[in-house]
Amino acid sequence: MIGEIRRKIAAELVAAESIWPVYTCKPDDLVEVPAIVVDRPTVTVDVQHHTFSTPVVVIGRRDGTEDAQSELDEVASWAARAIASPELAIARIDPSTASVAELTYPAYTVTVSCGATYCLPGGSS
Helix, strand or coil: CHHHHHHHHHHHHHHCCCCCCEECCCCCCCCCCCEEEECCCEEEEECCEEEEEEEEEEECCCCCCHHHHHHHHHHHHHHHHHHCCCCCEEEEEEEEEEEECCEEEEEEEEEEEEEEECCCCCCCC
16 A cells, blocks of 8 residues: 555656656665655555555755756656646645755655545444
8 A cells, every 4th residue: 555655656757757767765876866756655544544645755956056946946846747636636845855875955845645445344343
């Protein structure tokens, strides 16, 4: 269930023909930036309904220029549009930082929400 949601979001990004690398977990090192990382979700359970909030971290270049910031803005906007669908909703987009291989990068965290209902076999007694 948890891995499925990460893979689904990554598949949406790849299907939208991302020109940036898409990872289903934080890599040990970044070969290329910008990059998109589908991070670990938070799961909230209310009876049988599960709500998944999955951070998608869009990582930008470290050079601190207007060009690098504009590129990061563009990639985060593209990712939010590519993910949004009837099954996946964008809950929020926050400026953030991402640490990879002991380096800190500017980033945006796009929080993706979706819900699923799971029923126990055999019903209730």
